[in-house]
Amino acid sequence: MKRESRNRIELADGSSIAVIGGGPAGSFFTYYALGFAERLGMSISIDIYEAKDFGKIGSSGCNHCGGIVSESLVQKLSVDGILIPREVIQRSINSYTLHIEQGKAIIQTPSQEHRIASVFRGCGPRGCTRQPERSFDNYLLGLCQKKGANIIRGKVSGLEREEQGILVKSKKDTKEYDFVVGGVGLGKKSLNMFKAICPDFDLPKVTRAYISEISMKKEEIGSHFGDSMHVFLLDVPNVTFGALIPKENFVTLVLLGKDIKQETVDRFLETDEVKNLFPESMVLKDSCPCKCFPLINIREAVSPYADRVVMIGDSASSKLYKNGIGAAYISGRAAAKAAVFNGIDARSLKSVYAPVCRDLALDNRVGKLIFFVTKFIQKNSFLKKGLLRTVIKEQNSHNSKFLMSSALWDTFTGSEGYRNIFKRFMSPSLIFNYLRSIFSSAVFSKEMQQHTSSNGIGHLYRNGEVIIEQGTLGDCLYVIQEGKVEVILENNDEEVKVAELGKSEFFGEMGLFESDVRSCTVRALGEATVLTIDKKNFYESIQNDASLAYRLLEKMSHRLREANLKLSNYQEDGYSYQKS
Ligand SMILES: Cc1cc2nc3c(=O)[nH]c(=O)nc-3n(C[C@H](O)[C@H](O)[C@H](O)COP(=O)(O)OP(=O)(O)OC[C@H]3O[C@@H](n4cnc5c(N)ncnc54)[C@H](O)[C@@H]3O)c2cc1C
The missing domain is CATH 2.60.120.10 (Jelly Rolls)
Incomplete structure (x- = not known):
């Protein structure tokens, strides 16, 4: 079935792969591995084991996420021929609004297009109508199924290394595979299952974030939020940034930072900047049918591979505070390419796949530096006002190069790597404009444009x-x-x-x-x-x-x-x- 030569293990005609976890990383791996193998004329089989049913409402069908599919990922998927269907998109986003205590500024997408998709990973929060075809994760699994993958519903309870393969144990049966892919997210139990068969693997470092779904009428969301993602740089302890993401009948609140707790959430919801965005009569605490404190990846795993095993997505390396689905695409696809074209032994994976994870990790180091500086600015109203003035000036000017706006856009939407953003923040013209704005006095306020609801991309x-x-x-x-x-x-x-x-x-x-x-x-x-x-x-x-x-x-x-x-x-x- 598989070829082995001098410690090199390769996939071949008839090879079998188990993908544990049918989130974005597992689906992207499967989609591209089947595509690459097809191009080589090689027939491989892939079973995807997924514990959740994304067709279910509420947390049992949900992968706890803000649901922003970034501008860069939307484009890359389009180029690959994957067009996210209209019914999967809850709302397409064409701008974001930056809120600080001193005011707000709207930053339009550089191309004036609806380029970001807001989605529900599962079927939607409690209280919504069950429509499995609207789930993003279900849609990705469907793409894999169309390519020939077999979806096995149920949890994998154990992995065991055999001489010529890996045993995958689930409630239904135990089956041996040539290659096992771990896209299990951040759950400790599942990650430890992999640690048992990957001697050098060390789990990723995590912290608690917060998500809640705020139920509102579609028209109200249109008039209060527009097609804009609202980002908050407020001086609330432990919160690096907060975001309100409009969907069709819900607005998703996401808080990212350090070990977010209920007191932090209450404090954030009590700020005028957040309260003023909602209808006056609305009691926010009573309008959240779904809320959770999910784990988020803040440092990459060590050695997420071994002979016949690779870890992808959050389980390996993600992007700090943004575009986790995009990172799952990068690592899932890279692992597929390495497995099909190079080999499935530790050495091949180390030389071809590990550099991709290292690159994500390196970028996150620079990201940490950017967020450290952001935190400093966040605590100083003088510096914050300067930031807002720079953005508003750029947005009101016809011949602006949008240096600050585009760097901030990329920081929060996930369209660019942190290294590129850092270079742009260091540009002398951006620093000069920023310093000039700090010492100028006027803060112009631009009213939010109100958009009708839209869910088409482009x-x-x-x-x-x-x-x-x-x-x-x-x-x-x-x-x-x-x-x-x-x-x-x-x-x-x-x-x-x-x-x-x-x-x-x-x-x-x-x-x-x-x-x-x-x-x-x-x-x-x-x-x-x-x-x-x-x-x-x-x-x-x-x-x-x-x-x-x-x-x-x-x-x-x-x-x-x-x-x-x-x-x-x-x-x-x-x-x-x-x-x-
Ligand atoms: C608060 C918050 C907000 C976020 N917002 C965004 C955002 O707006 N945009 C964005 O791009 N990213 C966002 N992310 C990050 C994003 O959610 C993750 O990076 C992304 O889901 C990673 O995909 P994955 O496939 O690696 O893991 P997951 O999506 O976690 O999928 C793992 C899958 O494995 C399954 N599984 C686990 N163990 C087993 C087992 N033993 N057997 C069978 N199945 C198993 C799980 O059921 C799950 O479906 C956010 C994260 C958090 C915490």
Whole structure:
């Protein structure tokens, strides 16, 4: 079944894998491992063991999370052909509002698009209608099932190393696998199960955070919160930051910091900045049908791998205070790549997978430094006011470079690594603008824009609206989320329709490779929702998976072939292009 050569153990045709934990890390591992194996023409089988039923309401179906799917992850998944369906998205977010004791400022997404998805990991909090198809974790498991994975509902109670494999014990049976993947989150019992078979593995360090779901009417959420995630930098002991995340009929409150307790939550809810956001008549304490104090990863695990075993997601290394689902994507995918293309022995995993975990850990060290400085600013109203003034000035100016706004945006939304953010915070122009704002006196207040509820990702274009225009400069790619677009070649006042593209197809790719003007105009055909993919995210995706470049070349070659065919028709028939 599996090949072994000089301590190197590799997956081969017929190899079996057990993934323990069907959260995002387990699902991303499975999805990509099956995809990579398929590309190699190798047939492997994957069983995913999951203790929870994500189709259930309340904590028994929930993985305790704020439910923000970051801007960068939404883009990377789109490029991989995973478009989060509209029904899974509770609300799409296009801005965030920074609150401090002295006022608030709205920071719009740099591209003015709805690029962040707020979701429920399970079916939703107590009191909501049961709709299993709306669960994000269920959706990811469904993708794995479609790729051929087998989902086994139930808890794994023990792991045992055999000479040629690992025994996985559950209530139903005991089965031997060639390779075992641990995406079990942060539960000590499950992690200790892995410690028993991974001699060098040391558990990740954790602290307690807080989540509650505040029940509100959809329209009220629209008028009080808009499509904005609200971030609070308030001087409340032990709270690094708080966030209110609007969903369809709930607002999720998340408090991150050091060992959050009920007294801290009460103190936070009593602040004017939080109370003023809700309807006056609302008693917050009476409106939370679900609340919990889940564990959060604050330091990575040591050696999350051994022969035939790898740990992924929170169980290995996450991102400090943000984008844990994005980190689960990074480690799940990296482990899949290492297992399929390199090997499943400790040495192979150490050389290919461990650097990815180390990179996440290194970034978190810089993150700790950023939050240390934030904490210092948080305690000083003078410095805090300066921060707010800088952001408001940038947001009100037409020719601003949005240095502070974009660095803060990335800090709280998880769109960038902490090292990159730190470099930007250190930029002389940002520091100069900040110092100038500290010593200026005016604080402008900008009222929150009120948005109607939206749950589509990307930008909605009306029929005939131009998305890219021939002859203009552009350096990003677009992925169609919903609807259709037409590609038009303009020539001497005449328009020739070159192609019609639909859901999950992309366009604008030439702008990524050439610093040249757009060769065609692209317009919406009916209503179309289109997501812009930043050059950086695209290149990162290609770096992670070179086969993406192959897919892109395949598509471009197909388009070239179609264009050639049309050209030869044109030469034969005189003029057979469809004129628009
Ligand atoms: C307060 C808070 C807010 C957060 N907000 C966000 C956010 O807004 N956005 C974001 O990206 N991240 C957020 N995170 C982080 C995010 O929740 C995690 O990083 C992410 O869930 C990690 O995914 P995972 O698959 O590694 O683990 P998990 O999501 O914990 O999944 C582990 C799975 O393993 C299963 N399991 C465990 N043991 C066994 C066993 N023995 N047998 C079978 N199954 C088992 C569990 O049932 C579970 O489904 C937040 C975290 C906290 C604590």
